[in-house]
Structures are given as structure tokens and as C-alpha cells.
Amino acid sequence: MPVEQRYDWFTAQASDTLCPPVDSASGNAVQSPFVLFRRPRRNRNSDSEDIAQIRLEREGRNEIRRITAAVEKVPWSVSTLQILWTAGPVTLIGAWGGYLLGYGKAPSMENYIFxxxxxxxxxxxxxxxxxxYHLTRGRQYERTADKISHVIDELPELILTTRNLIVESLEGEARRRESAAMLLRKQDLSPEGVELAALELLDDRDSARIIAQIDIYRRVGLQARIQDMIELYRDTIDPQLSELTEVAPEAIALLRDRFAGHAPNLHHGVPRDDNFIERIMAAIEEDNxxxxxxxxxEEVLLLAFELISGREIPMLTFEYRGRWQLARTLDALEESRSRYRISQATGLSRLKALTVYLAEQSGTLVEDAAQGLRAEALAQRSREAMDALAEQIHQLAARVRQGETGLRGELRNRANILTNALKLFRSVHEAYEQVGRNHASLLRMSERWDRMTNTESDDATRLQVGPGSRGLRIREKRIELDDAAKAQVCKHLFRHLRDTRLPHRRFEHQTTLPQDHAGDVEAAxxxxxxxxLALEPHIQLSRPEVQRAIYASNAAYFGQLEPNLSASAKAALGSAMVKEVNEDLSRSAESLAVALVRHYRVALPPEAIEFLKNTYGARENTLNMVSNYDTRMHRNISLLTHRPPLIGTPARHWYRALVRARRALG
Structure with a gap:
């Protein structure tokens, strides 16, 4: 029996006459926004599959045409009616009225003829x-539709290719753990797939089989039986999970959820990797x-496909309207706080980039940069790996100077790795130095705001709800692409997707195409x-508040997209999946309340608590606790939320190793 069954997921509206989805374990109908068809071979249900596929294709084509028509062409009938109306009745009425006003009488027959x-x-x-115009530019509409269709077709396949590159860059146990994590993220993973992922992580067939059995019970809703198995096998499986938590925290957390009888929820989406936008922007800024x-x-590919598919990401901000001095002070404090938070994220991002780079190079003692590891662990891994690299270079240089010329290539490769790692390490060191400077600036701005608010009335520094425009108010905005922006983004990406070197169909012909991992990574x-760059003009991706809103939102789940689907099918499925993600602004509202009360010393009245609870789903207990925080009883000594890790300065023996390598290579 194959490990993984192959599934095709097709969107079905409530009014459709398609049969409901059926649970593979129980045979019972399941309420789901997607209709599941198993297609291992052609059978008597093929007619229903064809109907679903046709409907899916039609919905996708309509979506592509709607985006294209928004920017490329006004319907011919509308354009003709506009011209006839303007040139006919409107002109005659205007001419008759003008003649009457100018000459005081109706125009003559000769004037009417004129x-x-x-x-x-x-x-x-x-x-x-x-x-x-339509004859000379008649192909523009079709060309734009082709570009949009091409981008929608390519992005899901490039996501799969990138995931393969991630696994390909790892070795040994790290490759197995990352593959298992990718399996466990799938919302529709079969029990056989759960067993395979558990086996890859735990290397214990009995434990893997137990977790797979729990997943079977989960599919039929037998929670009582799941609790029985958890109680029976907890003492066996919990120690295995705890042992690997430090090595692969995210993968083990996913497996622990499976052991507890939980699976990823389609409506909750998939958590995003923190600070991925900052790292991409840093690569653009520093050309590195x-x-x-x-x-x-992978994250930015998912984000682009989400936005093109119609995803709307909510964003909460606050602003002050009233006295200009108070407003300017608040803006300065918010800007200073944003710079501080971004510098914190920058330091961790640079440190992760260094660890990932060392993990991608073989023989650096770093197997992977697992998600969820603390900065101290990443820093320790990086320093140990660079110490080992320096020692390898010393040994290789000595052997090359003794006449072993065959080692020159390996010595040059090791030296290049250490050189690049040193550049990244210096950027980490500089980033964490900037954290300290921004923290000092934040303290100064906070003290200035405190002095200003102490002279103001309570109403001026109280969160306002209800009608009105003055005072401190929460504003909800949306991060989205309208149809014109979608078309522009697709046009921008089409030029680069057409010429990209990424072999996005390589997984179908793995044995026939040549391998070029380094070139593929560079192209990706x-x-x-x-x-x-394509998204920046439309959603201001570089703004801190936009980045925070994207990080706080979960990505849509695109596990049902397969390479063999057409562009129209992918467009329809993408549009359906982004609509399934629930908007959860409760955490954003709670963090905003904490920032207002603790950092900005803003009062949170009962009506504001009720507003945050009813509008954004914030927890009442949390808001009450925040509102009872007495800023006068707490000295604002430091606003450091995360103490920077002790990175230290670059070690001298790293530089000495590079000097020795340069001398040995002549």
C-alpha cells in the first residue's frame, strides 16, 4: 500500500448539486468547503469528477478575466453607447441651450442642420x-490575461520547488526532520503520512503506529478513545518528544499535536516565519x-499567491488628532518604538541567516537552523561552526604548504565559506549594537511623552470610542491588492518568471535533469x-506596521494545490482557500492595548475595553488586567522586551586562518 494517497480537492458552492465529501475512515459525510475526490484510477464516479473539474476551471477563468478587464479594456458596447450619447443628445441639447441663451431665440432650420x-x-x-484603438491594441487584453494566468500557474509550483530546495540543502537527520515537519503541516495528511512523519522524527515504529492510530480515531471523532490511548502510551511517547524538543522544536510541536488528537485547521491557517520580510529587505538594501x-x-511566494488570490490582511494602528504638539510627540514615540522593534528583529534575522548559511554548507557542524530555536542557541552553533572551520583551514593550509596540491580546491572552498560567514557575523554584531542605540532613543522619547501627558487632561490621553474624530483612536486598515494592482504585480513577475532558472518541474524528472543546487538557490x-519589489508600491511592504500585521496573520493553507492542475483550477482554489482563513485580531488588539497602557501611559476606560472585546474578540480578563496597570507604581527603568544575546566580537583566530589560507594558495 503506498504511503500517501493522492487527492484532488475541488471547490463546491453551497448551491452546487455535487455529492458531499466523505470521510475516508468512517464513510460518513463531512461538512467542508472542499469536496474530496480520491483518484487512484478511473471509476464510475468519473462523471462527477469531470463536472467538478469543469466548474473549477470556469470559476478560475472568470477570476482571471475579471482581474484583466479591470485594467485593460472597457466593454465595446459601453464604449459605443458613451460615444453615441455624448455625440448625439448631449451635443444637441447643449447646442440648442447655448443658442437660446446667446441669441434669445430657438435656432433656425439651418442651425439644426448644422x-x-x-x-x-x-x-x-x-x-x-x-x-x-481596439484593432491596434486588441491583443493587449489577451496578452495580459496570459501573463496573469502564467503567474498563477507558476507560483504554486515554485512553492513546491522551494520546499524541495530547503530539504535538498540539508543532510542526514536534519533532512529527515524537515521533511517530517512539511508532512505534518498538511491539513489533509493521511494516517499513513502521519505514521511516516512520526517514524522520521522518533525512529520508533511502535510509537509511530500509535500516533497514526490516534489520527484515525480523530478522523471519526472518537475523542474518548483518543484519551484512552494518550493515557496508555503517554509515559512512552512523551519522553521521546521531550528529548527532541531542543533539536527540532517546531516539528516536535506538530507531532505532539497529532499525539493529542489535533490536526492543522484549515480555518486557522499556517503560522508565518517571523521577520522574513525584514531579511528580504535587508538583502535588497545591502545587495547580499x-x-x-x-x-x-517560500514565505514571500505564499504571500504573493495569497494577495493575488484576493487575501485581505487586517491591520490595527492608532493615531492622535488634536493638539499638534501632543500628536507630534506621539508620532515620534511610535516611530522610535518601531525602529527599536525592527532593530531587535534585524539582529535575530541576521543571526538566523548566518546559521542557515552554515547549515547549507557541508562539514560545518551545523545540521540545520530549526524553527523556534532561541538566539543564544543559534549564536553558540554559529561560533562553534566557525571555530571548526578555522581549525580545518589551518590543517589544510599546512598540508598544502607541505606539497599536497590536490587539497588546494578544498582549502579555497573552506576559506570562501569562512569569509562569507565572517561578513554575516559582522552584520549580526552591528545589528545588536544598533539595538542598544535604538533602546536609548526609545527611553528618551518615552520620557518626553510622559512629561507631555502629565500636563494634559485625562480626555486628551484616553482611548476614544464612538463618534468623533479628535483624540486617540484605533484605525483598522486592510493590506490587499485591488484588481489593477494584481494585474500590475503579475505583469512585473511575468518578466522574471519567464527567464528564471528555477527548474520548477524538476521533481517530475529528477533522474534526467542535471543538478545545480547552488544555481537554483540563487535564482530562488x-x-x-x-x-x-513588485508588492512594495501597492502595499508598502517596507513599513514596520505592515510587516507586523503580516507576521500576526496566519498564511492560507494551500496544501490542496498540485502541479498537474491548470492555471484556472489553481486560481479558483486559491481564491477559495484565502476566504477560509478566519480573521483573528484578538492578539493584535491585546498587544495594542498593552502598548497603549504600559508604553504610552494611555488610560483604557470601560467603554474602550468593551469595544476591543466586542469588535476584535480580545479577552476581557487580559484587558481588565492591562487597564488596572498603574504606571505610577512601576518605574519605567527599561523597555527591553528581549535581552540581546551575547554575540561578542569576531575571533582573531578566524582572521588568522584566512591569512594562512591566502598565503598557502599563493
Whole structure:
């Protein structure tokens, strides 16, 4: 029996007459926004599959046509009616009224003939001009539709290719753990797939089989039986999970959820990798692709496909309208706080980029940069790996100087790795030094705001709800692409997707095409940069508040997209999946309340608590606790939320190793 069954997921509206989805374990109908068809071979249900496929294709084509028509062409009938109306009745009425006002009497027959002839000639000229325009640019609509279709077709396949590159860059146990994590993220993973992922992580067939059995019970809703198995096998499986938590925290967390009888929820989406936008922007700013990782490439590909498919990401901000001095002080404090938070994220991002770079190079003692590791662990891994590299270079240089010329290539490769790692390490050191400077600036701005608010009335520094425009208010905005922006983004990406070197169908012909991992990684990172540049004019991706809103939102789940689907099917499925993600602004609202009360010393009245609870779903207990925080009883000594890790300065023996390598290579 194959490990993984192959599934095709097709969207079905409530009014459709398609059969409901059926649970593979129980045979019972399941309420789901997607209709599941198993297609291992052609059977008697093929007619229903064909109907679903046709409907899916039609919905996707309509979506592509709607985006294209928004920017490329006004319908011919509308354009013709506009010309006829303007050149006919409007011109005649205007001419008659003007003649009457100017001469005080109605125009004569000769005047009517003049005006009628004039309107007919101008109308015919307008229709001819419109016809010529459509004839000369008639292909523009089709070309734009082709570009949009091409981008929608390519992005899901490039996501799969990037995931393969991520796994390909790892070795040994790290490759197995990352593959298992990718399996466990799938919302529709079969029990056999759960067993395979558990086996890859735990290397214990009995434990893997137990977790797979729990997943079977989950599919039929037998929670009582799941609790029985958890109680029976907890003492066996919990120690295995705890042992690997430090090595692969994210993968083990996913497996622990499976052991507890939980699976990823389609409506909750998929958590995003923190600070991936910052790393891409840093790579653009410093012209250094090493500052971003392949995980960042995957994240920005997902974001682009989400936005093109119609995703709307909510964003909460606050603003003050009233006294200009108070407003300017608040803006300065918010800007200073944003710079501080971005510098914190920058330091961690650079450190992760260094660890990922060392993990991608063989023989550096770093197997992977697992998600969820603390900065201290990443820093320790990096320093140990660079110490080992320096020692290897010393040994290779000594052997090359003794006449072993065959080692020159390996010595040059090791030296290049250490050189690049040193550049990244210096950027990490500089980033964490900037954290300290921004923290001092934040303290100064906070003290200035405190002095200003102490002289103001409570109403001026109280969160306002209800009608009105003055005071401190929360504003909800949306990060989205309208149809014109979608078309522009697709046009931008089409030029680069057409020429990209990424072999996005390589997984179908793995044994026939040559391998060029380094070139593929470079092409993937260049594509990520182009995606960021294409999105920047439309959603201001570089703004801190936009980045925070994207990080706080979960990505849509695109596990049902397969390479063999057409562009129209992918467009329809993408549009359906982004609509399934629930908007959860509760955490954003709670963090905003904490920032207002603790950092900005803003009062949170009962009506504001009720507003945040009812509007954004914030927890009442949390808001009450925040509102009871007495700023006068807490000295604002430091606003450091995360103490920077002790990175230290670059070690001298790293530089000595490079000098020795340079001398040995002549």
C-alpha cells in the first residue's frame, strides 16, 4: 500500500448539486468547503469528477478575466453607447441651450442642420477612433490575461520547488526532520503520512503506529478513545518528544499535536516565519542574498499567491488628532518604538541567516537552523561552526604548504565559506549594537511623552470610542491588492518568471535533469527579491506596521494545490482557500492595548475595553488586567522586551586562518 494517497480537492458552492465529501475512515459525510475526490484510477464516479473539474476551471477563468478587464479594456458596447450619447443628445441639447441663451431665440432650420451634421460627423469619428484603438491594441487584453494566468500557474509550483530546495540543502537527520515537519503541516495528511512523519522524527515504529492510530480515531471523532490511548502510551511517547524538543522544536510541536488528537485547521491557517520580510529587505538594501534564507523565499511566494488570490490582511494602528504638539510627540514615540522593534528583529534575522548559511554548507557542524530555536542557541552553533572551520583551514593550509596540491580546491572552498560567514557575523554584531542605540532613543522619547501627558487632561490621553474624530483612536486598515494592482504585480513577475532558472518541474524528472543546487538557490532568492519589489508600491511592504500585521496573520493553507492542475483550477482554489482563513485580531488588539497602557501611559476606560472585546474578540480578563496597570507604581527603568544575546566580537583566530589560507594558495 503506498504511503500517501493522492487527492484532488475541488471547490463546491453551497448551491452546487455535487455529492458531499466523505470521510475516508468512517464513510460518513463531512461538512467542508472542499469536496474530496480520491483518484487512484478511473471509476464510475468519473462523471462527477469531470463536472467538478469543469466548474473549477470556469470559476478560475472568470477570476482571471475579471482581474484583466479591470485594467485593460472597457466593454465595446459601453464604449459605443458613451460615444453615441455624448455625440448625439448631449451635443444637441447643449447646442440648442447655448443658442437660446446667446441669441434669445430657438435656432433656425439651418442651425439644426448644422448641429445635426456636426454631431453625426463627430460621433462617426469617435466610433472610428474607438474601432481603430481596439484593432491596434486588441491583443493587449489577451496578452495580459496570459501573463496573469502564467503567474498563477507558476507560483504554486515554485512553492513546491522551494520546499524541495530547503530539504535538498540539508543532510542526514536534519533532512529527515524537515521533511517530517512539511508532512505534518498538511491539513489533509493521511494516517499513513502521519505514521511516516512520526517514524522520521522518533525512529520508533511502535510509537509511530500509535500516533497514526490516534489520527484515525480523530478522523471519526472518537475523542474518548483518543484519551484512552494518550493515557496508555503517554509515559512512552512523551519522553521521546521531550528529548527532541531542543533539536527540532517546531516539528516536535506538530507531532505532539497529532499525539493529542489535533490536526492543522484549515480555518486557522499556517503560522508565518517571523521577520522574513525584514531579511528580504535587508538583502535588497545591502545587495547580499546571504541575508535571506530559502524559508523566506517560500514565505514571500505564499504571500504573493495569497494577495493575488484576493487575501485581505487586517491591520490595527492608532493615531492622535488634536493638539499638534501632543500628536507630534506621539508620532515620534511610535516611530522610535518601531525602529527599536525592527532593530531587535534585524539582529535575530541576521543571526538566523548566518546559521542557515552554515547549515547549507557541508562539514560545518551545523545540521540545520530549526524553527523556534532561541538566539543564544543559534549564536553558540554559529561560533562553534566557525571555530571548526578555522581549525580545518589551518590543517589544510599546512598540508598544502607541505606539497599536497590536490587539497588546494578544498582549502579555497573552506576559506570562501569562512569569509562569507565572517561578513554575516559582522552584520549580526552591528545589528545588536544598533539595538542598544535604538533602546536609548526609545527611553528618551518615552520620557518626553510622559512629561507631555502629565500636563494634559485625562480626555486628551484616553482611548476614544464612538463618534468623533479628535483624540486617540484605533484605525483598522486592510493590506490587499485591488484588481489593477494584481494585474500590475503579475505583469512585473511575468518578466522574471519567464527567464528564471528555477527548474520548477524538476521533481517530475529528477533522474534526467542535471543538478545545480547552488544555481537554483540563487535564482530562488532573486525571485523573492523581485516579488518584494513588485508588492512594495501597492502595499508598502517596507513599513514596520505592515510587516507586523503580516507576521500576526496566519498564511492560507494551500496544501490542496498540485502541479498537474491548470492555471484556472489553481486560481479558483486559491481564491477559495484565502476566504477560509478566519480573521483573528484578538492578539493584535491585546498587544495594542498593552502598548497603549504600559508604553504610552494611555488610560483604557470601560467603554474602550468593551469595544476591543466586542469588535476584535480580545479577552476581557487580559484587558481588565492591562487597564488596572498603574504606571505610577512601576518605574519605567527599561523597555527591553528581549535581552540581546551575547554575540561578542569576531575571533582573531578566524582572521588568522584566512591569512594562512591566502598565503598557502599563493
Amino acid at each position: 448641429f445635426i451634421s456636426y454631431t453625426v460627423i463627430t460621433g462617426v469619428a469617435g466610433i472610428i477612433a474607438n474601432l481603430v 542574498e546571504l541575508l535571506m534564507t530559502l524559508q523566506d523565499v 532568492k532573486r525571485l523573492a527579491i523581485e516579488i518584494a
